[in-house]
Amino acid sequence: MGRKVTLSTCSLNQWALDFDGNAERILKSIEIAKANGAKYRLGPELEICGYGCADHFYESDTLLHSFEVLKTLLESPTTQDIICDVGMPIMHHNVRYNCRVIFLNRKILLIRPKMLMANHGNYREMRWFSPWSRLRHVEEYFLPRMIQEVTGQDTVPFGDCVLSTKDTCIGTEICAELWNPNSPHIQMGLDGVEIFTNSSASHHELRKAHQRVDLIKSATTKSGGIYLYANQRGCDGDRLYYDGCAMVAINGDVVAHGAQFSLDEVEVITATLDLEDVRSYRGELCQPHKDGHNPCHRIKTDFSLSDPDDVYLPTHQPIHWPLHKPEEEISLGPACWLWDYLRRSGQSGFLLPLSGGVDSSSTACIVHCMCVLLCQAVEDGNIQVLKDVRHIVADEEYTPQSPKELCGRIFTTCYMASENSSQETCSRAQELAAQIGSTHMNINIDAAVKGILGIFSLVTGRWPQFRANGGGRRENLALQNIQARVRMVLAYLFAQLSLWARGKPGGLLVLGSANVDESLTGYFTKYDCSSADINPIGGISKTDLKSFLAYCAERFQFSALTGILAAPPTAELEPQTDGKLSQTDEADMGMTYSELSVIGRLRKISKCGPYSMFCKLIHIWRDVLSPTEVAQKVKHFFRMYSVNRHKMTTVTPSYHAESYSPDDNRFDLRPFLYNTRWSWQFRRIDQQVSQIPSAGAAGLDQRGSV
Template identity: 25%
Template sequence: MNHGFVKVAAATPKIQVAGCKYNADRIIEIIEKAENNQVKVLVFPELCLTGYTCGELFLQDTLLNSALEQLGRIVEFTLGKDVLVTLGVPVCTEGKLYNTAAMIQNGQLLGLVPKKNLPNYSEFYEARYFNPGHEKTEVILVNGKKVPMGTNLLFRCANLPSLTIGIEICEDLWVPEPPSVRHAMAGATVILNLSASDETTGKDRYRFDLIKMQSARLVCGYIYADAGEGESTTDLVFAGHNLIAENGNILKQSKRFENEFIFSELDVQKLMNERRRMTTFTHTSFQEYEIIEFRYRLSDPLPETKLTRFIDRAPFVPGVKEDRDRRCEEIIHIQAYGLKKRLEHTCAKNAVIAISGGLDSTLALLVTCKAFDLLQLDRKGIITVTMPCFGTTDRTYQNALSLAEHLGTTLMEIPIQEAVLLHFKDIGQDKDKHDITYENSQARERTQIIMDLANKYNGFVIGTGDMSELALGWATYNGDHMSMYGVNSSVPKTLVRYLVSYFAETAEEESLKDVLFDILDTPVSPELLPPVEGLISQKTEDIVGPYELHDFYMYYILRFGFTPSKIYRLAVIAFDGIYDKEVILKWLKVFYRRFFSQQFKRSCLPDGPKVGSVAVSPRGDLRMPSDASAALWLEDLNNIK
């Protein structure tokens, strides 16, 4: 449970209608399985102890008494076990029958939550037998022991308070105002739903979307356990469609018609972090709620839950091509429309952009062309400037020329060797000393040229740097760091590649495709050091580390505020077989050191459009002091063994 991961499960036992002992046996078998698999929260379907389809048998004392007897047996079986069990059972009190969820742990019946919304339409006749649950908690006797019952019960783990559980039952989710809304606002981070949802054509998709979106709206974990095989098929069929969701993501779902036991891990720490970030997610203290505490047997430090959930090593890039293409098209539109507005506002008819034959400048140029097309401006107004110097290779130079030609822009070639050498002479820099001054002098010379060209042609300088470079500070201050509008400023490097690839795949001209694919195949480099035998000698990822790692780190640092040790743990799983632990730790330390030390560059960034859930604009997502210390974060990493 270290880092907030809680293993949870939803299970559909094969039952016998009205066969309480048989059903209890199956439930006990699954509880044993869950305990052996270190499951901490286990959810069974609605009325699974009797069967949901008992009909008039719910009015028989024989059935109700047997259900309570078997409930007591299950409670006793959990003695000494950690797993928190929730199962459906009919309970009668004061002459009224309720469809309830029983919460059980370590030999104790913690509470009963009755169903609030009883469907009595189409195939459902629950109001014929049951009474709607009441919000006010009352204490009733169950098997001779006092037990709280009411819809406003929340169950909180005393030694992991971020795990607070609310319960609703089947139809409660399908109404306009589900109880889970109030539960979440009162502090519940995980919602359990015990359900008996019969299967009809297309209902599974609706159910899937409903649970997915409810978990997103409430920023919660949602565990849904559905009735399945064993229920009466007199008029209905139940498919056991179990789902586990977390904040809009389905972590696991069962195959229908197979009565599965599914499990995954909810990240309750992540949910709390997300709620903390969202100031519109309000916590309301409802006085009528009662908090019932339970406790796990946890060691210090907390045990490390083995993770089975999928951890995407490219969180910025959708894994399915159809989704990825849709994302690329959307981002390109955001970039282009942002630039279109800025060009309109400044009345600029020309744009100036430095092209290197690399990925970032290629994407920026492609976006600029789209913006000009939207404005119905001649692409000749896009002044593409190639400025070869000491590190320029023939491959990137030729690609830059070809790209400008195929896109129909105005190409200017301005070699800068002489200007840089004169500058070296002015400042006393040895031209054979390939240090940071040697490199940055070239970058600043290029920026000076395109800024002055923008003045000359009443134009507008388009920035090319991407978000990954900005996060690492891999930009020359007042060099490529500066522009009049940075179209790539919130696009991570891993996504830049796919955006250029999308342009290549959708390009109509074959020769343009060829150029773009060759650019995609070129190593990432600022080309500020002389080539070796005509090949790029300065590869960015050899210096600052692999961008796929840095983008992974950046996502979890900026999006969720995870601790360094948690990010390291996730990275080790995500990049298993690609990078060893030592490499992952090395570059994570590099990321933190650079991220903190280079904030001053981000504090004065040019404008640029936000395209995703993570951005580094000092006016938006990252209002961070430039002189903050990284010591706490690096200390956490230094404690990793």
Template identity: 45%
Template sequence: MTFITVASATLPSVPLDFQGNLRRILESIRVAKERGATLRTGPEVGQIADIVRAKLILSVGNPRLWMPRPSPWEVLAQILEDPTTKDMLVDVGMGVRHRNVRYNCRVLLTYKKIFFIRPKMSLANDGLYRETRHFTAWVKPRTVETYYLEQVIRDITGQKTVPIGDAVLSTLDTSVGCETCEELFTPLNPSTNMGLNGVEVIVNSSASHAELRKLNTRLSLIQNCTRKLGGIYIYANATGVDGEARMMYDGSSMILCNGKVMKQSSQFSLAPVEVITATIDIEEVRSYRSSISRNVQAAAQPEYPRIECDLCLSSPADEVLLSNTLQLSRPIELTILDPMEEIFRAEAAFLWQYLTRATAAGYFLALSGGLDSATVTLFVFGMAKVVLQFINSGDENALADLRRITGEPDLIVKTPQDIVKRLLHTCYMGTQHSGSHTRSRAKRLAESVGAYHSDVNIDDTITAHEGIVEQALNFKPRFKVEGGSWAENLAKQNIQARNRMVLAYYMAQLSTTARKMPRAGSSLLVLSSGNVDEALRGYLTKYDCSSADIAPLGSISKTDAKAFLAWAREKWDMPIITEFLEARPSAELLPLSAGEQDDESESEMGLTYDELSTFGVLRKVEKLGPWSCYLRLLVEWQNRPGFGPKEVATKVERFFRYYAMNRHKSTVLTPSVHMSAYNPDDNRHDLRPFLYVIDWPWQFNKIRNHASALVDRMAQRGEQTNGQKED
């Protein structure tokens, strides 16, 4: 029996933080070695922060003109020189320029020696990813070339060249192959060919972003990959917020053997370094493979170039028995979080990591007393709960970051409220149209989570702006209920909403100074409370409180927001949330004489939130236009009461008209962590046009004609059926 101990490191990749990324890489190697691992891998995206460097190169040309040091090779040199890497096979990621072409590569190394460089062969280029803008795929299967090393590496290793290309590493006791992120998701993934060629250990370095309800799909794919092929599979995923603050990597790294999960790291962890290890008998792989239906294909598999490695990664049984660190790993069940737990953990990590990197003094939120802003308030409260959990578990990084952000070097916290009162300023911005019930709900919710709360009236600023407009245009607008036009009615609502944004930023900049906080003079980050369905529909005022520094709710549906509030009410024992769930949603922008507004009514928004979610998935995920959506919904909605072809046609036309009319708003959406597959944020995810002919004349006419003809056919069929019954 020969036993191998392998390690997977879950790390954040902070753009251009060469020193911090290096420190975390070395720490993960040290932890892996302490636990007896002889093979360590880590996440893909710029472990040496080079994917961001590649983006910057595209915009400024020669990076040496503005960022001469440190280069990724100098960071790699420090890893090579570190004695921790002795007797270990270490896999790290970085961009490599070979023959004037940039590749996203894995570098397999040990102490003062590089074995080979393996470029990525399939690049992610859909959804959130534009990898082909920064790198080129290696397009020469089973081919290696000579890479001439930089002087800083030659001085350490004594090597002038190393192989680069599609190859595998042969150690003294086994063989190791690389598969990088997107390659796993391709039909002919490299690990299949490598496994058929006898490679027993596959390392997969990934940066797979989080999406609600996505984790099970990803982990099942990895699990099935080794179940049909056999072998040891080491999957390392990144964690934390990416440099553009729209992607969240959620961790959940894994070590598998023959389709069974041996170890899994946590999801949405705040820990800067998390390492999992597993000790596995390599003979299990050999026995498993010889007994499954792979051998004929394996015998026919073309040879891979093999790079010789003088390391022995395994240990005999007696050494394992005598070791104090090694213990044979046993299969475990996959841990898949409930979607509401996912939202809680993801938002906590997003808000905390954004705050710690931006070094702001906290957050500011316009708390309206409605459901959306209440949800964002609970996101911040959830962040405080997670931070407190890490502090109580002895995590020195979380406590140090909290003390740095608050400016209190000796701070001790005992409850989440102790954290929230230092980091969250909420404000109810009332007008003459506001109700006492919303004001009361906002105040009591702020008190329950511990936020510092203000209650202000903004009528004077609205009156001042209206006076300026009246003077300039010699015109005084009126609400519709007072005899004004629709345009006047909308303008009078929007001036209220936009004043709230101006006031939010003004108060966020002065809050710490006015309150004489330890970090007086430092600004707060402004939070918006818009959700993904309203952004998709364009049901928001441009540059009102939907515009802020970050939008925690911006990629979460209204349906999920309601479900999260109900979940938090029970989990966190917050009965006040019932009032928010049962209240009728209203922006409170119209006079009381106009009647009670209901923002979720069809007459107000034109579509329900559930319908918006359906259209969002069909438009983005299914990639359907108006005609295709209409045909799909004819079938999907055929059993909805009162929904015939014309009703479906009306809904489709209404959605696409609103979508086209308000698409320009997507270009200025506040950045949100990407948690929804149909997020309309066009800065990264949705690159469709934003200037359309809003009446879609060809498509809408086709839909109307088809719906009318279909109604006639259905009526004729009904008449025939009735006639047959009478006969």
């Protein structure tokens, strides 16, 4: 009796609206799956058109071209004799759905629309798609004429149904349905579905990967079963990086998995499993359904996933999956994202204003990590990576010799000094650039700053002064901002023309280096050198960046990072006082970076306004701050946040790595014009402070109540 099944799932680097490239990668994955003996191939969510089409989903062109690609897949000899499960948008009764199309030998077996939508955080699926809300209901879908001509079918089943082969039953979940408390796999498993598939477009966040693994292991621990997980990989057009992690699990154990981060555009994971292991596992767990149970609608097909002569076929056994540490994730995720952006943008490299501080040094190290990945991929025989590298450097004979040598080709750094800059930061930047291998420049901006101030003085008859020289607050801030903005202008000038000056073709992408905590408070100048083309660290906290630099110092032996980590963060925009720094970031912000991380998570993840944040922080910080001091911190944060919120409307597109990102363009949809007094909210905080005994923290009992 045939009982062993060989199944394939995959991670594909699809690109929104790249129908040619997407189709090529889908066919390549099917070809690999068949070569590995698989009878079922699963792909990522919306893989035909790309997940990130956004408002292009409204366009009839997107639907049309998706069906054209489907037609190509149906006609291809590659797709014969294997069940293919692909994702695309479909309009049914003039309603748009996010669907899986399952076909075999030029016949569509069923179309399964997504039932539970991802509609929070970075996801807006309800904007473009409707959920299929009719449980266990199946309708006829009338195929477009171009598909009818290939399949000979007028209609196919559309709705909440499962696929019944001659030897097993397969049920579909789509991405967010796995994360839902009422996941479809629960009822499908109780109704005898033995193989679950999940097609995802799940983005990377620091410390998130284990959640997927735990959910899938849990799904098959409770009632047994085989689980196939496919995911998008790469940057398909915006701030998100989809991190792969395709896997296969059975009865609570992962038996095969792919890479979380990789430059491979097509990765196929294949596993051979024994259906009898599922049946034995369920034998003592599952009970017959009570009356009133609504069974799954089964679509029968005359096809077997197993073979009668499979008795000697070895099956995959449970494996341990060592997940990356956060600092490793930073070295891999943003690096892969930068590579996708660079090779698809048509530019010839990156330019980074390198200040010698933690943030810009982290960005520089991420570029170096990208070059490490590229060199390793070339060494491993990745022809596509080598082709893309040669295209970027405009040399068809070039082969990178080392990450440092490659950095010299595609990475330019510059230290932009002013009269307020210190020799220490200049030296640190130069030393790190030398160790990384970037082409480095020292640029003095004083002439440009004085020229602009000269224009102002000519018009107004006045010359502003720094606070250290007797100027007021407005003058002091304006003089800082003009330095920062001049750096942005010069960064773009050198990005456009530095290769031209060296007799090389192309231009450079400008990299930003503002971290997530600075964005949260708006602690940067609008349109300064934080205004760049892309920012790989814009979703990463200062705390994590310091850990990442420590990791790089040890892994790559970058001794320059030791001094960078030890130096106090400063913008160096004000004159020094008696040879010492007159300005530090944390003093300017009125709180430490570690405090900001706590506040950021409470604001976004815990959804706290000023009053509820205060109520939580008086317990979290009870050992270090009195309630009055907590109140001052909370008020100060919300004033800074609301005064500077408008800066988020122009923030550089940043790699999304942190769940408390304040990016208003996609992730954090809050106003950018506030009543900065927060009069009602702050008054409630004051009332609460007045009710706490004067002993401060001692007035909070051990249970944390007031």
